[in-house]
Amino acid sequence: MVGQSARQSTTPAAATGAGRPGAASAAGGWQDFSPPALRPALAAALACFMENGYHGTTIRQVATRAGLSVPGLYHHFPSKQALLVALDDEAMNELWNRSTAALADGPQSVLDRFDRLIRCLTLFHAHRGGLAFIALSEIRSLEGSARAEHIAARDRQQALLSGIIDEGVATGIFDAPHPRETSRAITTMCTGVAQWYRIDGELTPEELADRYGRLCRLTAGAAAGR
Amino acid sequence: MVGQSARQSTTPAAATGAGRPGAASAAGGWQDFSPPALRPALAAALACFMENGYHGTTIRQVATRAGLSVPGLYHHFPSKQALLVALDDEAMNELWNRSTAALADGPQSVLDRFDRLIRCLTLFHAHRGGLAFIALSEIRSLEGSARAEHIAARDRQQALLSGIIDEGVATGIFDAPHPRETSRAITTMCTGVAQWYRIDGELTPEELADRYGRLCRLTAGAAAGR
């Protein structure tokens, strides 16, 4: 309940990014998750895809959930695939924006950046579990260039963490004889949060992030700390 | 290439289990992964589901891949859903049989059992990645009681690891102030192998299992060892 949810709502977050929520440009804003803020049709599509998957969802289900007729839905999005691509873009962009903001926001030692990135990953996958889950599990359903773009974004995102781990190994902060597997394992741990975490469960995202921060330090071969 | 792949093929594995491959009843047999041994129609369904997901796969694709006509396929399985359930059962049963065999096979200290279970989980998700991936990602597509049975099997499987971790925390072998999250994180790491590991990649499953064994010890708060 308490945590450090960093409510700084008096400052309108509107500087470098596109001005959309999720840009999180202000200091500390990368851990502020107030509004979901998806357009109604997208929110309906997300809910349907989470329940039945992309191919298991019909356009009529999405329309009904959005309170629209089928042609009414097609007024906002040109195809079912476009709904998926928009959700995927939203997820990948928001995670990237938050991650880069987290890395820039504070002391720049390797361990500080590691801790902030882990916190960012955990908070995102807890708060935006649905979005992250779809982006992770429906890669196969992305058609044409959208799939390649997703994979490029995922690799770029993954490089943030593995870069820090490589740095930490080079400077002796991390004891990781196989940095690639260490990085893979930590990434999997954090993204896995989207698969099981429920926002109405026992832990707040902030509490979970504290616990995962400690676990990831251990996995990376750092001192337990806090 | 070397590893400890425990080739003991002279002894026919045929004692306690149903006699099917994957029962792995002989000593050390839980880490012997020689034959995939799925019926042709199931193997075809698995390949299709991996490429396009359950709902994204048509019965005609499965039939073609199996070298059958559509009615020919229906001679072996009564429905598309039955193919998925059979694959899911195969995955859950094989993992359970191997896990219980691994726990029984050797010294019974907490750390010994932990190491063998982690090794078993990693080897399984590397060798049987396709099967494990479908069982993990298509839970939503299981209809009726099959979904509840899968979840029961998954919880039973999960309890093997969390039980050991609780034991280790109680006896002071593991330093884990939040055993449930530790258990969840380690499980996620190991099952995550099915999402990215390729059998034709740089690491053999046995090498990967060695590295993951070390990582999981760290995550659990044990001494690094080896």
Add this chain to the structure above:
DNA sequence: GATGAAACCGAGCGAGCGCTCGGTAAAGTA
């Protein structure tokens, strides 16, 4: 060589799919 079971297939049924046609209603602008 007759018999029955198992293995298989060409053709196609009814249903539901993604998507569109040709509109109407409401709101902003001149």
Add this chain to the structure above:
DNA sequence: TACTTTACCGAGCGCTCGCTCGGTTTCATC
């Protein structure tokens, strides 16, 4: 008031879906 834009919908098109009907072929057994 006329005109444009935006937001929406009833009806339905063409297609593919999971599945089945009514067969034929293969093969072990007598």
